[in-house]
Structure formats: structure tokens, C-alpha cells
Amino acid sequence: EMHVGHLRSTIIGDGVARVLEFLGDTVIRQNHVGDWGTQFGMLMAYLQENPITSNELADLENFYRAAKKRFDESEEFADRARSLVVKLQAGDKECLALWGRFRDISLSHCQEIYELLNVKLTMADVMGESAYNDDLINVVNDLKAAGLLVESNGAQCVFLEEFKTADGEPLPVIIVKADGGYLYATTDLAAVRYRSGVLKADRALYFVDQRQALHFQQVFEVARRARFVTHPMHMEHMGFGTMNGADGRPFKTRDGGTVKLIDLLTEAQERAYSLVKEKNPELAEADLRNIARVVGIGAVKYADLSKHRTSDYSFNFDLMLNFEGNTAPYLLYAYTRVAGVFRKLGKDFSEVEGQIVLDAPHEQELAAKLAQFGEVLNSVGEKGTPHILCTYLYEVAGLFSSFYENCPILSADDEAQKQSRLRLAALAGRTLKQGLELLGLETLERM
Structure with missing residues (x-):
């Protein structure tokens, strides 16, 4: 199942x-999931020892943990697990059928989370x-034919002049391990070739942890040298920092395990529910639950997206659910204030006339800020940094609040001024x- 470490790449x-x-x-989305390799051999070997039903298999997490312990x-x-991986890679029918079952169950868990997160994947x-x-061989x-492959300690590697260790030794990009196994670099090179040659992408953006920066620098350079990029394609690693706990260390459970993403999102919704119920005890249960979902999930996402992509940040429920400051609840509330003005009028944003x-x-000030929207979006698209949009929306919300308090809308001096201010509010x-x-x-x- 997805854990908190999967949140950033998904939402950024x-x-x-x-x-x-x-x-x-x-935009062509490519969800590059780890759905191949040793872990599947481990699961298959364990299933051979412990035949179980599909219902039991639905809890893949416990099954995986037990298999890992045996391994x-x-x-x-x-x-035995390794030999099953070899059979899987060779296209053994039985192994492929089992692999398909594991993969489908695992991906269906992911899909539930994507839907809860309101992610378009x-x-x-x-x-x-x-x-x-099938393309790895x-x-x-092709690397061999290009004269780029060198054998080193039994492994097939590419050595590039610009990549050296701290001691000045050449740093290998390992393509085939000494035991004949492939690595991430091999798969990533095949993926580069597919994205350029088949998808004809002009730009390939990789949303992967910042700690993989060297890996991608090497892969991109090998791909260029081997002429795997046939259709001109910019390759950009959009690295990001880690999400840490209050202690500044990577987010873990109390016993040191990884936190399941679904547990974190459930807790966010429960905390938002308590807050909203406290403020609006008269609301119907269904409305409370819906507001709690939008606020809770929005708060987790916004707390992450509002930080610079490359920064590490500390996860803090109290800060992210605060109705003041640069948070999702503050922005959602700012929007409901605008919606409230039009609700009183019984009109939609689009139904306002006048200059x-x-x-x-x-x-x-509000109008000048609204005029910057296009410029802000271009910057996000170019740099892959959603925090720029978060900062902008926070500023819009603040300026709308000042405008709302200082420039009466419904009780304006005359009809022309009222219509003008309504149009400005609608645009905000x-x-x-x-x-x-x-x-x-x-x-x-409404909230």
C-alpha cells in the first residue's frame, strides 16, 4: 500500500x-510504478507455501510482510523466490498470472487513494x-553497439568522464549486474527511449525524490550519448525533499514503521470533522462529513504543496488545519466569503454586468494581483513549483479580505459602484x- 513517502511525487x-x-x-501522465522484480518472486514463493483465497490476498500488506520475513x-x-523472478522475466505463464493478481490488487489500493486525494491519475x-x-536486452x-559498455568486476557499466567519486575515481552507471540482473538505470533508459521515440514528448518531467538527483543526471547523459533521445526532448528531474515528523526526521509510526498514507488521510479527515462540528454543531451529518473530507484532504495537500518542492518539511496537523495563515482552511474560507456575497444576491459569479x-x-491592489494569474501559472509550468501558486492564492485571499472589509459591496454608494465591486469580487x-x-x-x- 502507499505510504506517506508516496504523497509528494503524487500531488506535486x-x-x-x-x-x-x-x-x-x-500532458501524458506516466505512472512509473515498481511492479517488477524480487518482491514478486518473494510473494509467489510464499503463495506456493500458503495457498490462500482472493479475499485473504486483498490484505496484501500482511501477506507481503510475512513473505519478507521468510525471505x-x-x-x-x-x-526459490529468485528463481521464480527469473521464470517471471522469461514469461512463464503461471508466474505471469500470479504476478497479474498481485499487481491488480496493489494498484486498486493506489487508485482508491488517488481518488480520495482528487488526483487525476x-x-x-x-x-x-x-x-x-522486453526492451532491456x-x-x-545498443549501448554495446555504441561502444559505451565496459565490463567492471563482472558487471556491465557505462563510465562517464563528468561523474567521479570524492577520490576522483570514475563512477559507474551499472546497466547489468554481475549476476545478470538489471537495475533502475536499465529500465529508466528504456523508458527514456519510449517517451522520446513513441510518445514524441518535447519535455519529460520526473517527479522523484531529490536523493535520486545523481541517478537521473547519469541516466539522462547516457541516454543522450547513446542517442536514445530521437525526438528532441528536454529531460528534467523535478526532485523534492522529504516529509518529516515533528522531530525533523522522516515521518514514521511510533514503533518506527512507515506510516500508511490512508491512515494519515483518515486522521486528517477525523481532525477536520471535530473542528467543523465544534464550529457548526447544527450542520447535518452528511454535510459535516463532506466539509471534513474537503478540508482534511485539502489541508494535507496544501501544507505539502505550499513548501518549495526541494525543501524538507515537518508535518504538523495543528498548523495545517489552522484557519489563519497560509493554509487550506484559510483559502477555502476566503472562497466561501465570496460565494456568500453572491448567495445573498441569489446570483452566480457570471451574472454580474457592468464595468x-x-x-x-x-x-x-486586488485587481493588480488578479492580473498576475497567467504569469504565475507560466512560472509554475516552467519550474515545476506549485508553491508559487499557493503563495499567490494566499495573497489574493488576503487582498480580497482587505477589499471586503474596506469597500462595501452590497451597500455601495451607487449601482455602478456596486456592480463594479461585484465583478471584482466574482473575479477574485x-x-x-x-x-x-x-x-x-x-x-x-459554505463552511
Whole structure:
């Protein structure tokens, strides 16, 4: 199942993809999941020993844990698991059928989370490591033909001048291990070739942990040298920092295990539910639950997206659920204030006539900020940094609040001024809603 470490790549990638689509680009999502390799041999070997039903298999987490324990404790079991991986890679029918079952169960867990997170990834976007398996031998042969492969300690490697160890020794990009196994670099090279040659991408954005920076520098350079990039394609590693606990260390459970993402999202919704119920005890249960979902999930996503992508950050429920400061609840509430004005009128944002006339300083400041929306989105699309959009929306919300308090809308001096201020408020509301949507956050009409 997905754990908290999977959150950042998922939502940062989704946010940038949404912005690029909004700006008119054709975006092809490629969900590069680890759906191949040793772990599947381990699961198959354990299933041979412990035949179980599909229902029991649905709890893949416990099954995986038990298989991993056997793998670590028994050399005979580990050898059997490895031999099953070889059979799987060779296309053994029985192994492929079992692998398909494990993969489908695992991906269905992911899909539930994507839907809860309001992320646009679907099953059709999954292009896992397994998709490139048949091309790996071609990658090796083509590197050999290009004169790039060198044998080193039994492994097949590429050595590039610009990559050296601290002692000045050449740093290998290992393509085939001494035991004949392939590595991430091999699969990533096959993926580069597919994205350039088949998808004809102009730009390939990789949303992967910052700690993989060297890996991608090497892979991109090998791909260029081997001429795997046939259609001109920019390759950009959009690295990100880690999400840490209050102690500044990577987020873990009390007993040191990894935190399941579903548990974190459930807790966020429960905390939001308590907060909303406290503020609005008269609301119907269904409304409370819906608001709690939008606020809870939005708070987790926004707390992450509002930090610079490359920074580590400390996860803190109390801060992210605060209705003051640069948080999702504050922005959602700002939007409901705009919606509230139009609800009183019984009108939609689009039903306001008249010119916008900017007389008061608060009107001018808000309008100047709204005019920057396109520029902000272009910057997000170019740099892959959603925090720029978060900061912008926070500023819009603050300026709308000042405008709302200082420039009476419904009790304006005359009808022309009232219509002008309504149009400005409507534009602020649309910008907030559109901006939050591009970050993958839902909005609420009332809170």
C-alpha cells in the first residue's frame, strides 16, 4: 500500500500536470510504478507455501510482510523466490498470472487513494517497470553497439568522464549486474527511449525524490550519448525533499514503521470533522462529513504543496488545519466569503454586468494581483513549483479580505459602484476556485 513517502511525487506531479494542461499543453501522465522484480518472486514463493483465497490476498500488506520475513530468514526460500523472478522475466505463464493478481490488487489500493486525494491519475496512466522488460536486452545491445559498455568486476557499466567519486575515481552507471540482473538505470533508459521515440514528448518531467538527483543526471547523459533521445526532448528531474515528523526526521509510526498514507488521510479527515462540528454543531451529518473530507484532504495537500518542492518539511496537523495563515482552511474560507456575497444576491459569479472601475486603493491592489494569474501559472509550468501558486492564492485571499472589509459591496454608494465591486469580487472568487482546482483542491460553497 502507499505510504506517506508516496504523497509528494503524487500531488506535486498532479499539480504541475494540471497547470500545464490549463496552459494548453498536451500532458501524458506516466505512472512509473515498481511492479517488477524480487518482491514478486518473494510473494509467489510464499503463495506456493500458503495457498490462500482472493479475499485473504486483498490484505496484501500482511501477506507481503510475512513473505519478507521468510525471505530474510530462509536461504532456501530466498533462492526459490529468485528463481521464480527469473521464470517471471522469461514469461512463464503461471508466474505471469500470479504476478497479474498481485499487481491488480496493489494498484486498486493506489487508485482508491488517488481518488480520495482528487488526483487525476487512472489505471490507464500506469506504465510500470514491467512495461519495459522486453526492451532491456535491446538497451544493453545498443549501448554495446555504441561502444559505451565496459565490463567492471563482472558487471556491465557505462563510465562517464563528468561523474567521479570524492577520490576522483570514475563512477559507474551499472546497466547489468554481475549476476545478470538489471537495475533502475536499465529500465529508466528504456523508458527514456519510449517517451522520446513513441510518445514524441518535447519535455519529460520526473517527479522523484531529490536523493535520486545523481541517478537521473547519469541516466539522462547516457541516454543522450547513446542517442536514445530521437525526438528532441528536454529531460528534467523535478526532485523534492522529504516529509518529516515533528522531530525533523522522516515521518514514521511510533514503533518506527512507515506510516500508511490512508491512515494519515483518515486522521486528517477525523481532525477536520471535530473542528467543523465544534464550529457548526447544527450542520447535518452528511454535510459535516463532506466539509471534513474537503478540508482534511485539502489541508494535507496544501501544507505539502505550499513548501518549495526541494525543501524538507515537518508535518504538523495543528498548523495545517489552522484557519489563519497560509493554509487550506484559510483559502477555502476566503472562497466561501465570496460565494456568500453572491448567495445573498441569489446570483452566480457570471451574472454580474457592468464595468470594473478601480477607485479605492484596496480595489486597485486586488485587481493588480488578479492580473498576475497567467504569469504565475507560466512560472509554475516552467519550474515545476506549485508553491508559487499557493503563495499567490494566499495573497489574493488576503487582498480580497482587505477589499471586503474596506469597500462595501452590497451597500455601495451607487449601482455602478456596486456592480463594479461585484465583478471584482466574482473575479477574485473565480481565480481562487480555479487556482485551488489546479492544485487539486476542491472548494466549498459554505463552511
